Amino acid sequence: MRLSPTAALPLLLLAVSGPVAAHGPHGDLPIPKLLGGGRRALADLLAGAGPEMLANAPRHAQAVPESHPQTREEMELADPGLQESATLRRRQIGGKDGKCGPGVGSCAKGYCCSPEGWCGLTSDYCAAPDCQLNYGSGCDGNQKPEGVDTSGVARPHLGSVLYGGLGIYDCVKKGDIAITFDDGPYNYTGDLLDKFAAYGAKATFFITGNNLGKGMINDYSKPWAGFIRRMIAEGHQVASHTWSHQNASQMTTEQYRNQIIWNEIAFNDILGFFPTYMRPPFSICESACQKTLSELGYHVTYFDLDTEGYLNDDPKLIQNSKNIWDQAMASAKPANSQYLMIEHDIHYQTVYNLTDYVLTSLFAKGWKSVTVGECLGDPKENWYRQGPGGGSSSSSSPSSSTPAPSTTGGIGIGSGSNRPPTTSSKPTPTPPPAPITGVPSTTIRRSSTKSSSPARSSTVRGGGDTSLVPDNPINHPGSSSSSASVATSTSSTSSGLQKTVDGNCGKGITCLGSRFGNCCSANGFCGRTPEYCGQSCQAQFGACSDSPR
Structure with a gap:
């Protein structure tokens, strides 16, 4: 079935605008640009549409005499709807909640430019590495x-x-x-x-x-x-x-x-x-x-x-x-x-x-x-x-x-x-x-x-x-003075040292008889592997083998 130009136009607009609108960051894109053959196809359709189609077209889409091409500013002045859109567009460049990024500009001081190119303050906007450093001084990376x-x-x-x-x-x-x-x-x-x-x-x-x-x-x-x-x-x-x-x-x-x-x-x-x-x-x-x-x-x-x-x-x-x-x-x-x-x-x-x-x-x-x-x-x-x-x-x-x-x-x-x-x-x-x-x-x-x-x-x-x-x-010398210094809960032993209850040793705390192992490592932790019981083991705070002495 062959469609009339009037019936075909909405379908063509839908076909060319769908992919563009689907990738818009906030769903507020203007009328999409028609690239290549799409622009020519639209011109052909309009040429054969006749007076009825043109009369029913939106005001800002009507044909403009070639002798007086309208600028964007003239169109905005003539159409209140476009004026509002232009005001919104200007407000959304930079600032605290507007657009940002290459070719657009930077956010207000202290604000972040998100990977999608919008200004804000939450982690979605500021988190590294995706926040755009050059357009948001508030980015975590800055x-x-x-x-x-x-x-x-x-x-x-x-x-x-x-x-x-x-x-x-x-x-x-x-x-x-x-x-x-x-x-x-x-x-x-x-x-x-x-x-x-x-x-x-x-x-x-x-x-x-x-x-x-x-x-x-x-x-x-x-x-x-x-x-x-x-x-x-x-x-x-x-x-x-x-x-x-x-x-x-x-x-x-x-x-x-x-x-x-x-x-x-x-x-x-x-x-x-x-x-x-x-x-x-x-x-x-x-x-x-x-x-x-x-x-x-x-x-x-x-x-x-x-x-x-x-x-x-x-x-x-x-x-x-x-x-x-x-x-x-x-x-x-x-x-x-x-x-x-x-x-x-x-x-x-x-x-x-x-x-x-x-x-x-x-x-x-x-x-x-x-x-x-x-x-x-x-x-x-x-x-x-x-x-x-x-x-x-x-x-x-x-x-x-x-x-x-x-x-x-x-x-x-x-x-x-x-x-x-x-x-x-x-x-x-x-x-x-x-x-x-x-x-x-x-x-x-x-x-x-x-x-x-x-x-x-x-x-x-x-x-x-x-x-x-x-x-x-x-x-480290492997002595008590160099062991990791950390407050710990302990219990007393007959040697006068305190037995560890949380795996720390040194500074008067011993591993001996503890459930973590008898060896006190050079870093001040109890254990039973060679890393704890080897050459740097602190013998004064445990046994440098895993059997009680």
Whole structure:
């Protein structure tokens, strides 16, 4: 059946406008542009429509004599409806709730430009890495953390591991598997640390300072600082994944340097030192990025095993990641291979499903679970740099004062910050979503029940007490003065020492006869594996074997 021009026009308009309107961010697009053949087809239809069709057309769609083409402004003046539309359009450019982005403009000061190009203040607008930094000053990625500036710290290249450049993809020690986790800490990180402790395994955490709307890692009202201190205290390696997970190729040199320095400031505020290892977000680091990281003294770390857990975060899909792991295990043996593996602790199935599968398989097949620094044969003193001051001293610090930065670029015994929470005028991003229901809330035995700094204490799921300041992870003498200083509930023993009830030891607290194991590690925790009972075991606070003396 052949349609008349009058009947065909609505169908043509629907055909050409549907795809455009469907992609509009707010459903308020003007009449769509007609591209290519669509414009010509419409002209042909109008030419044959006749007086009846033109008489029934909307006023602003009627033909205009060629001798007097109307401008947009003239049309708006002649039509009240268009005037209102124009006023709305002008109001929606920038400001507090208008359009923003390339070719449009920036939001009002302190506001965020969402990935879809609208101004606002909630996490949907402000969360890194998607908030448009150049068009929203309030974006999380534009918020500098409080703390001492680290940009003046000396950055010598120590050891034999590559700094900057094309980066590191492989471990060098046969039989080692260095499991790494990107993008955290997050809601699941505490439970992930529990799993690694239960298996006696080690990991490296490439930490992002302010992403996914979680807030800054040195915001002591949140659990992130506690997680990071626990990582160090339990022998894991902490590394940088930049401040807000931005794509280095889309930033100026100054913006990218801020991504590195701001994360250092937060690390130093929490620990008193900061990492020399980092992983570029999206694995993107072109020549300018490589040069910057070399100048700042960073080992650029990639990977050679990716189970793609981020693509399989579903109970029905996670087997795909297990299959990738199994294929790697089938094609390699500890005697002649090694792996540098990437995972992400922001994904539920990775933490609660894949991790147990990997660790069980890893140990069953004779591999060794290590940190990145260990698998590269890099001494621990090269993993971090001493920060400038490391925050103010406190009674929870292993020393009464913080030493000056090391002249060699490594770190000595230092303390973390004891800065109390501060009130900020910056927009507060929406906290991350609550943990998925049905996951058991684990009681962490390494959490302290008292705090010498109540203003900073935060009881968190899996995070421990943020007043814990762990030992500097290297060059500790293994004595009571260097053990992690943390208030703890205890019971008396006949030796005069107090028996631990929560797994902490040192400072007059013994592991002997405790349910956690008899060995007191150099970092001040009770256990029964070689990491607790080995060469650095503190014999004065337990037995350096797992049988009572």
